[in-house]
Amino acid sequence: MPPYIRRSLIALSIDDPKLAEKAFDSWADAIVLDIVKQAAQDWQQTLKAQMPLAIAAASRGGAEVFVRLNAQTAYAELDATVFAGLAGVVLVGVADAAELVLASAKLDALELERGILQGSLEIDLEINTAQGVWNSLEIARASSRIGTLTINEQALYQNLDIPFETTLEVEPIEFIKGQIITVATSVNGQAQGMSYPLCITQKEVDETTLKKAILRARDTGFKGALCAQPSWVKLCNEGFRPSADEVEYYKEVRQVFAEGLKRGLASVPLNGKMIDVPVDLRAEVYLEWADRVALRDQQKIQAHQQQAISLQSLN
Amino acid sequence: MTHRVARCTMFVTPTNPRFIDKAWTRGGDVYILDIEDSIPLAEKARCRGLIRESIAKANKGGASIYVRINKPFVDADLPCSVWPGVDRIMLPKTDTAAEMQYAHDLITELEKEHGVPVGYIELSPMIETALGVVNIYEILSATPRKIWSMGGGTGYDMAVNLGIEMFVDFDQYAYTSSYVALAAMSLGIESSGGVFVHNPTGRVDQREDAIKEAEILHAAGVRQITALHPNFIEPLCTGLAPTQAEMTWAQTVLDTYQGLLLAGESMTEVNGQVVDCYEYARAVKTLEWGRACAEKDQFKAKALARAQAAV
Amino acid sequence: MTTKKNPRRSWLIVPADQAAVSTPVQSQGADVIVLDLEYTVPPKNKESARAGLSVQIAQLAAASAQVFVRVDCATRWADVRAAVTRGLTGIVLPSPEEPADIVEIDALITELEKARGVEVGSTEIVLMLESAKCFWNADTLGRASNRVTAMGVGRIDLSMMLGAVPQNEFRLYRFLMTRTLVAARMLGKQPLGAFWRPGSRGGLASVADTLRAAREARLLGFSGCVCAVPEQVAPVHAGFV
Numbered sequence: 001m002p003p004y005i006r007r008s009l010i011a012l013s014i015d016d017p018k019l020a021e022k023a024f025d026s027w028a029d030a031i032v033l034d035i036v037k038q039a040a041q042d043w044q045q046t047l048k049a050q051m052p053l054a055i056a057a058a059s060r061g062g063a064e065v066f067v068r069l070n071a072q073t074a075y076a077e078l079d080a081t082v083f084a085g086l087a088g089v090v091l092v093g094v095a096d097a098a099e100l101v102l103a104s105a106k107l108d109a110l111e112l113e114r115g116i117l118q119g120s121l122e123i124d125l126e127i128n129t130a131q132g133v134w135n136s137l138e139i140a141r142a143s144s145r146i147g148t149l150t151i152n153e154q155a156l157y158q159n160l161d162i163p164f165e166t167t168l169e170v171e172p173i174e175f176i177k178g179q180i181i182t183v184a185t186s187v188n189g190q191a192q193g194m195s196y197p198l199c200i201t202q203k204e205v206d207e208t209t210l211k212k213a214i215l216r217a218r219d220t221g222f223k224g225a226l227c228a229q230p231s232w233v234k235l236c237n238e239g240f241r242p243s244a245d246e247v248e249y250y251k252e253v254r255q256v257f258a259e260g261l262k263r264g265l266a267s268v269p270l271n272g273k274m275i276d277v278p279v280d281l282r283a284e285v286y287l288e289w290a291d292r293v294a295l296r297d298q299q300k301i302q303a304h305q306q307q308a309i310s311l312q313s314l315n
Numbered sequence: 316m317t318h319r320v321a322r323c324t325m326f327v328t329p330t331n332p333r334f335i336d337k338a339w340t341r342g343g344d345v346y347i348l349d350i351e352d353s354i355p356l357a358e359k360a361r362c363r364g365l366i367r368e369s370i371a372k373a374n375k376g377g378a379s380i381y382v383r384i385n386k387p388f389v390d391a392d393l394p395c396s397v398w399p400g401v402d403r404i405m406l407p408k409t410d411t412a413a414e415m416q417y418a419h420d421l422i423t424e425l426e427k428e429h430g431v432p433v434g435y436i437e438l439s440p441m442i443e444t445a446l447g448v449v450n451i452y453e454i455l456s457a458t459p460r461k462i463w464s465m466g467g468g469t470g471y472d473m474a475v476n477l478g479i480e481m482f483v484d485f486d487q488y489a490y491t492s493s494y495v496a497l498a499a500m501s502l503g504i505e506s507s508g509g510v511f512v513h514n515p516t517g518r519v520d521q522r523e524d525a526i527k528e529a530e531i532l533h534a535a536g537v538r539q540i541t542a543l544h545p546n547f548i549e550p551l552c553t554g555l556a557p558t559q560a561e562m563t564w565a566q567t568v569l570d571t572y573q574g575l576l577l578a579g580e581s582m583t584e585v586n587g588q589v590v591d592c593y594e595y596a597r598a599v600k601t602l603e604w605g606r607a608c609a610e611k612d613q614f615k616a617k618a619l620a621r622a623q624a625a626v
Numbered sequence: 627m628t629t630k631k632n633p634r635r636s637w638l639i640v641p642a643d644q645a646a647v648s649t650p651v652q653s654q655g656a657d658v659i660v661l662d663l664e665y666t667v668p669p670k671n672k673e674s675a676r677a678g679l680s681v682q683i684a685q686l687a688a689a690s691a692q693v694f695v696r697v698d699c700a701t702r703w704a705d706v707r708a709a710v711t712r713g714l715t716g717i718v719l720p721s722p723e724e725p726a727d728i729v730e731i732d733a734l735i736t737e738l739e740k741a742r743g744v745e746v747g748s749t750e751i752v753l754m755l756e757s758a759k760c761f762w763n764a765d766t767l768g769r770a771s772n773r774v775t776a777m778g779v780g781r782i783d784l785s786m787m788l789g790a791v792p793q794n795e796f797r798l799y800r801f802l803m804t805r806t807l808v809a810a811r812m813l814g815k816q817p818l819g820a821f822w823r824p825g826s827r828g829g830l831a832s833v834a835d836t837l838r839a840a841r842e843a844r845l846l847g848f849s850g851c852v853c854a855v856p857e858q859v860a861p862v863h864a865g866f867v
Contacts, residue, residue: 001478130811134765137449160811162847172846175804178490182468185445185477219487221477266328266355277352282475289478452762493801500758500786510791535797536789579670589827591665593784600787 001285002190004147005296006030007224007240008233009192011068012058014050020057024307027300028233029224031058032090033067035081047080055085062303066090066124071099075106082110088122088147095131097142104143122147128155133176140187149184150192150226151177153199164200171196181221193217194225194232202228207235214239241293242286250283250290257283320611321345323551325542326383327373328353329365339376339622341545344552344611346373347381350392351407359385363395370400377611377618381405381439389418397425401436405465408472409440410447412457419458439465443472448491451498464506467495486511510535522546529554538604556608557601564588565605568598627775628816628849632692634658634776635840635850635866636859637718637818639696639829642679643671654856655863659691660718663705664698672701676708687713694718694752706731710738716750716773720780723759728770735773749773752818754852756780761802764809777810778818778852779803781828790824800846807847819843820851820862829854833861840865 009030012019023031033054037043051067058065064087069077071094082089089107094100100123107121123145127133133156140146153173157164162172171177177193184191193199195216198209205213214235217225224240227233242250253270257280260268267276324345327338338346348369354362370380381403384392389406396404406418419438426433438460442448448468455462468491474481481487489511499506510531525547532540538555542548557565571585572595582591628634638656642663661682667675679695686693696718697705706717717735722728728751739746751773755761768777779802782788788796803819810817821842826835836858840851844866851866853859 001475130808133808134812160807160847161849163845165845168845170800173804175490175493175801176808179494181477182445182448182491182494186449190478216485219479219483219485221479221487223478261355261357264357266330266353266358277355278471278475282471285475285478489801493798496798497758497761497801497805501762510797512792531792534790536787537797576669579668581665581668589830593781597787 001289002223003188004190004223005241005292006064006148006190006192007293008236009066009224009226010230010233011226014047014054019054020060022230023058023063024061024304026063026230026233027061027237028063028227029237029296029300030064030066030087032226033058033065035067035069035077037077044076044080047077051081052083052085055083059085060303060307062300064088066122068092068126071095071103074103078103078106078110082107082114082116082121084114084116086116086121088124088145090124090126092126092152093128093132094125094139095129096135097138100139100142100146104145107145119145121145124148124150126150126152127180128152129159133179136180136183137186140183140189146187146189148190148192148223149180151180153193153196154202157200166197166201168196177220185221190223191221192224192226193220193222194228195220195222198228204229204231210235211239237297242290246286247290250286253279253283254287320607321379321539322555322608323540323542323548324381325545325548326353327369329369330354330358330362335365335369335372338373339378340619341548342376342552342615343378343542343545343548344615345379345381345402347383347405347541348373348396349383350388350396351383351385359388363392366395367398370398374400375618375622377615379403383407383441386414389421393418393421393425397422397429397431397436399429399431401431403437403439403463405439405441407441408443408447409454410444411450412453415440415454415457419460422460434460437461437463439463441465442468442491442495443470444476445491448494451495452502455498455502455504462504464495464499464504467492467499467506484513505539510537522550525550526554552612556612557605561601562605565598565601568594569602572598632657633849633866634692634816636853636862637694637850638853638856638859639666641666641675642682642695643667643675654859656853656856656859657692657850657863658694658715659686660694660696660852661686661709662696663701663708664696664720672698676705679708680711683709683711683713694750696720696754702731703734706734707738710735710744710749711742712744714744714749716752716775718752718754720754721756721760721785722753722767723757723763725763725766725770728753728767728774732771732773747773750775752776752778754778754780754818755802755806756782756785758786761805764805765812768809768813768815774813774815776816776818776850777806777813779806779820780852781822783822783824784828794823796822796824803843803846803848811847816850817848818850818852819846819848820865821846829858831858833857837861837865 006029008028009032010026010028011032011034012022013034013036015036035047038046055065066088067081067086068090071091074091091103111118111121123143124147181191195213198213218240225236227236253275256268256270257275267274321344323343324347325343326347326349328334329348348366350359350362366382374380379402380400382396382401383405384396386408422436423433440454455464469488479487496506512528512531529550533554540551542551568590571590575583634657636656637658637660638654639660639662642661663675683693692715694716695709699721709717735749736746739749751771753767753774768774782802783796788798791797806819807817820839822839840862843851849866851862853862
């Protein structure tokens with residue numbers, strides 16, 4: 001049911017000499033490329049030369065590849081950064097719908113120019129200002145390209161002048177996260193994010209703590225998270241999905257309900273709970289989600305194997 | 316009138332004689348005749364045919380009657396549901412203002428056809444999707460019909476829409492329920508809406524839980540909730556009405572405030588409690604609510620006595 | 627606006643009909659004095675309170691205080707007329723529900739500034755949100771006038787009758803604070819508010835409760851709040867650090 005299987009994302013710089021290796025080893029569902037603009041006059045030319053290589057390098061492990069740009073400078077940068085192989089663009093700090101419409105139109109032109117399937121490039125929002133939060137619905141509705149929404153918590157805290165506290169019982173931006181998740185879902189997109197306080201401490205933690213944090217993020221409505229640490233990726237891939245137990249349970253639900261229907265029953269008991277139409281619907285939705293996750297994992301495994309094979313054949 | 320008091324509503328399945336015949340004895344303020352999620356697809360046609368006769372069966376104890384129709388079958392469901400004796404139509408998974416307008420127009424036609432005073436039947440959008448949440452203001456202001464907001468961005472279907480598991484230890488609907496509540500309040504529309512109570516077992520039938528829930532809702536100022544089991548009905552109806560102590564205090568506030576007005580003052584204390592314009596407004600609402608609950612209780616008692624004598 | 631010199635953490639309500647109180651008030655150390663024509667002034671004293679305003683404002687301004695006047699929304703035109711004078715920093719407007727209301731008051735203030743030799747545009751407006759409509763319209767209200775420098779969460783536990791929930795909060799409170807914060811920051815206004823919890827009512831809140839309410843508001847991103855009584859100034863300063 002989430003439109004995208006994007007449980008784990010990591011950000012890498014296109015200047016990183018180990019870009020290909022890190023992307024490959026990460027097993028992330030998606031890579032977000034951060035650009036570096038050289039001080040020189042012809043930064044566009046440099047980027048244009050760099051990007052296709054960076055995109056190829058980042059996609060070696062089967063990840064989707066995105067480029068991340070600041071909304072204020074994006075219009076000029078899109079030309080230098082959008083090439084075939086990209087799944088989309090992450091725009092940071094979009095202030096209003098007008099900005100988004102401009103960016104979307106620019107992508108229309110670039111798709112045509114560069115042989116990219118029309119309308120296929122996604123626009124994802126990284127929100128870091130009060131304005132971005134307040135206008136999030138309007139912005140999300142401004143283009144059918146909108147895919148995911150996320151919050152840059154550290155930047156937003158600064159923008160809102162919220163003190164950086166990591167031991168509070170309730171997260172200061174709890175309602176803002178809820179808003180972003182709701183907005184994203186309402187436009188058939190999804191939201192990604194990590195729960196508090198890991199979203200602002202961004203550190204490595206033990207497995208138990210990380211699992212709990214991912215579960216909390218998932219229960220809040222997030223479908224994945226930007227992994228501040230590569231070590232988060234594995235558990236994000238495992239956590240942002242129906243678990244094996246859930247899959248087994250939902251299979252049983254569907255079976256038991258179908259049998260009940262044959263006998264003319266509107267609801268059937270299973271382990272002390274009543275299974276009726278809404279429960280069966282949920283089961284259907286979750287099983288389909290699980291199938292798509294399995295497919296995605298398969299794709300990544302194949303990509304890794306192919307990579308290994310082509311490296312072998314070089315030797 | 317009395318149908319405004321809906322401390323405790325409960326869904327009943329018209330296709331199940333066991334439930335529909337006995338429902339009136341349970342003491343609910345409202346019974347909701349369901350054509351939606353408790354009725355499998357294959358049974359819906361038969362259910363439609365049973366709605367009209369179910370009204371009289373279910374309201375014998377003085378309860379008001381609502382009907383929950385199906386979002387995809389509005390055209391088939393409404394003609395079977397708009398009848399004298401029905402106070403409200405519930406529209407599940409309302410996503411847009413257009414859906415409200417459509418239902419409103421059709422209900423108007425049917426009220427004329429079926430002898431119901433035009434505009435009498437209330438319309439309740441049930442907000443069960445993220446889209447419904449973000450469109451809430453437009454939804455609630457879409458029609459001139461009396462609206463009562465229900466299903467404020469929480470619940471089972473909402474969980475499926477958001478792709479989340481339920482019964483966790485925090486309020487997953489903090490934003491959605493608050494946003495819907497604010498929209499309703501800003502339009503002067505009454506809304507039902509719960510308060511987050513951690514329910515790890517997911518059980519809905521324990522009487523002790525009912526009493527506890529009633530206390531919590533009462534403290535939070537919530538006046539309407541849906542019971543998922545008959546055991547919850549009586550504790551909720553009792554618990555959501557003002558207590559005698561609250562009514563007495565409200566009257567005291569009223570009397571004291573009149574004195575203040577006459578003296579040109581604005582604030583005083585009685586038994587260590589503040590009496591001011593805020594407390595006065597609160598007292599007025601409490602007395603109004605208390606009287607409405609008492610009237611409903613009397614009505615239900617009379618209806619019950621009549622129905623039992625007839626048996 | 628808040629400045630390094632005056633961060634406007636504490637906005638102390640002083641009943642405008644108690645003229646004798648104003649002088650010692652300066653020694654309370656409040657960042658902002660709010661002469662009140664609303665809640666704390668009984669109807670029988672409103673006329674005399676209005677009449678005595680300009681003298682009080684002049685005295686406080688002479689002592690370099692930041693002076694606001696909280697008007698009664700129902701009688702705002704008369705209250706504003708009594709308040710706009712040299713030395714007044716601004717008006718606190720409780721529960722404005724429509725942007726048009728603010729636009730109208732803005733125009734009235736301009737007219738009075740011109741007539742009274744006050745620098746045109748210098749009189750500020752602070753909005754206190756106290757009803758569902760206010761919170762729903764927070765962005766359009768904040769944008770309605772350039773005079774608006776702050777937006778605050780009023781005592782909504784009282785004015786909106788929000789009941790207590792098991793988490794020892796008022797229903798909707800945190801949501802409404804968040805909404806105000808985002809609107810205020812988006813528009814460059816100072817967000818005012820305190821995280822009052824059940825049991826701390828109005829000016830009767832204890833020092834400990836006040837400190838906690840201020841501290842928790844700071845943790846949510848707010849930078850000041852209203853003090854109903856002078857005893858609340860010190861804990862508010864301690865909380866909004």
